[in-house]
Amino acid sequence: MARHGRLSKGCQTCRKRKIKCDQELPTCGQCKKSGWACPRYADVVERMFQHHCKSHDNKQSKKGNSSTDLVLVENPKASPFSVSQMVDNLAMQFFFAEHVFRESGVARGHFEFLPVYTSDSDANKTLSASLKAATLAAYAHKFRYPILVRKSRIYYDLALKSLQVDLLSPAVATKSSTIVTMMLLGTFETLNCENINMLSSTDAHMSGAMKCISLQVGQILKSHHGIQLFLQTSWCRLVTCILRSSPVPEEFIQTRRHAAKFLATDDPAWKLSEIMEKVAKFRAEVKLGTVCKTIDIVGVALGLDQELSVLAENMPFEWRFQRIPAEQDPGRVFDSYYHVYSDLWISCIWNFIRTSRLVLLKEIRRQHCPAPDVVIPVFSTFNCESNYGQLHVIMESLASEICATIPQFCDDLKGRYIEVATTKTDVPTTASVYHLFWPLLNAAQTTSLDNRRDWIINRCRDIGHTTGIQQCFALADFLETQEDIDSWVERQDEEHLSSLNISG
Structure with a gap:
């Protein structure tokens, strides 16, 4: 039957105990104080989707079908947000809590910058769609909601089409929001990766992000968050170049040289990246x-x-x-x-x-x-x-x-x-x-x-x-x-050349 009234978003334990849940992530304060393992909010989506009997609805259409479907029930009057928006927000909170490094003052490079660049993501439809695609995919696969996986793919397609338009403008292509979009789409590919052949899609997004950074490196590296943005793409590009034995792009090398002026080059992570660049070249x-x-x-x-x-x-x-x-x-x-x-x-x-x-x-x-x-x-x-x-x-x-x-x-x-x-x-x-x-x-x-x-x-x-x-x-x-990874790379290269009708 349809749900009426406002849906409680508290964790399962707090709802069962009928106490107010502070809804903190990754564990609520009430469970933390009591020393319990917080079940978190995984069943909130299930309670939003109600099993509705078709035979009941189809009386007017005179279709005596007794099967059940999963339908989305919304009560707009009960809340200023739709159920769909509630799910989007829940997925976003989960992603920021579990898939993003916390800001620590150290430039490492794994989405620490995301809260800053997405604080007003609704104003940018491309960034907004890519953020929803990645966060919904993360939430859907974690808690096994196929319907949300499909929804995340819809957002991914929207973001990809919008990104293709944005890249036609040099001014828009080099914006931080565009670069973050590419990185989120790369993360979406990782979250949805069905087989190793799909790595090329992730690589393409991260390669595009680094190219855009190299075109606006002076502006991007002026901020701490811009440096984090660069470092994340840098790690991805280094690993990809080593994995595929592909030449390190010259613009990437020059961008790294420029970035070194803004970084603590005595940091072990940076020292390692310098050696990894040599390994990739070798x-x-x-x-x-x-x-x-x-x-x-x-x-x-x-x-x-x-x-x-x-x-x-x-x-x-x-x-x-x-x-x-x-x-x-x-x-x-x-x-x-x-x-x-x-x-x-x-x-x-x-x-x-x-x-x-x-x-x-x-x-x-x-x-x-x-x-x-x-x-x-x-x-x-x-x-x-x-x-x-x-x-x-x-x-x-x-x-x-x-x-x-x-x-x-x-x-x-x-x-x-x-x-x-x-x-x-x-x-x-x-x-x-x-x-x-x-x-x-x-x-x-x-x-x-x-x-x-x-x-x-x-x-x-x-x-x-x-x-x-x-x-x-x-x-x-x-x-x-x-199969050896190097053999797989060679086979991929041959198939790519074959698709271009280029003989080895």
């Missing part, structure tokens, strides 16, 4: 054949690995992590230990260091596969000569270290192993998951242990179920095929 040169001799390839790779190792060895005290022994728990911990970081962003940077090293060592392994007994020069992590077998040990160790970070990304530590009292709350676990795909991909593809690979695949699916981010499932499906 990968592209190997692919293009600019660097082709084995001795040269191995020499460059070892030099970059040395830089990454030195960075890791000289981390500031606050960037250090705890290595905690744990009983074997196959569901949550792969080896007999896990890591605890004071901040999940720090964990992301450590994983990017490990992943960059895996990429380089994988290339060295590829070069030495025909002659596994060839002696490899000294590695920074060893005080002796390392042969092919020891290279394997290093790679397994790095993969193990990445796996050791996953419990904290999944919120498995609190109340289970130790109380993580030092962990900051300005980086939500769901928001940090966006930076976990690349490390997990490489950890799974470089390990020779089937049980480690299977564990990573299972954890990817667990994270997907917990967060609703569909790219987790796409990654798990791809890893199950055991």
Whole structure:
């Protein structure tokens, strides 16, 4: 039957206890004070959508149909907002609470700027549509509402069409609102990613965002939020270039040089990005054949690995992590230990260091596969000569270290192993998951242990179920095929050239 009167938006526990809920996110104040796990507001949408019997409605039309449909019931007189607007607002609150880094004064780069740029999003139809597309997609997949997934796609199509018009004007194309729109559309693609082939859509949005930033870099970098905007696109572009072995665009390099004037270049994250730029350049040169001799390839790779190792060895005290022994728990911990970081962003940077090293060592392994007994020069992590077998040990160790970070990304530590009292709350676990795909991909593809690979695949699916981010499932499906990511990239490139009727 239809709902009449005003719909309570409090959490399920507060409604059951008939007390006023402050509706705070991610947990309401009442549940927090009582020490309960807040069920939050996941069933609000269900209560907005009522099962309405067609046979009752169809008496006048004389259609005796007894099936039921899910229909949206609104009572405009009961509230100044429609039910649709209420759902949009709820999805937006959820997205800002779970998928956005909190402002901490440090320029990191994962939507910390979003509250500022979207405070008046209704005035910009393109930005408004992209924001609704991303936030509804996040909410719909988290709480499994197919009807809201469809609604988010409608907003996505509207935003995409409007964006195409905006990009025709150079003045509009370089506005911060346009760049934020592209980034939100890229996030929408990640949230809805059905298979790994859809990565190209996300890449296209982020590539477009960086190009627009490079055209207006002086203006954008004047503000703290503009720097955050740049950093988010920068991380995405670096990972994409390394993943695809594609040349780093010159405008991207120049934009980074300009941005360095406004950033703390002694920050470990920035130092890492500088090395990752070199790794991307190296990968592209190997692919293009600019660097082709084995001795040269191995020499460059070892030099970059040395830089990454030195960075890791000289981390500031606050960037250090705890290595905690744990009983074997196959569901949550792969080896007999896990890591605890004071901040999940720090964990992301450590994983990017490990992943960059895996990429380089994988290339060295590829070069030495025909002659596994060839002696490899000294590695920074060893005080002796390392042969092919020891290279394997290093790679397994790095993969193990990445796996050791996953419990904290999944919120498995609190109340289970130790109380993580030092962990900051300005980086939500769901928001940090966006930076976990690349490390997990490489950890799974470089390990020779089937049980480690299977564990990573299972954890990817667990994270997907917990967060609703569909790219987790796409990654798990791809890893199950055991196709090497470099082979997949080559196949993608060939298919792209074929579609353009260009022969290799």
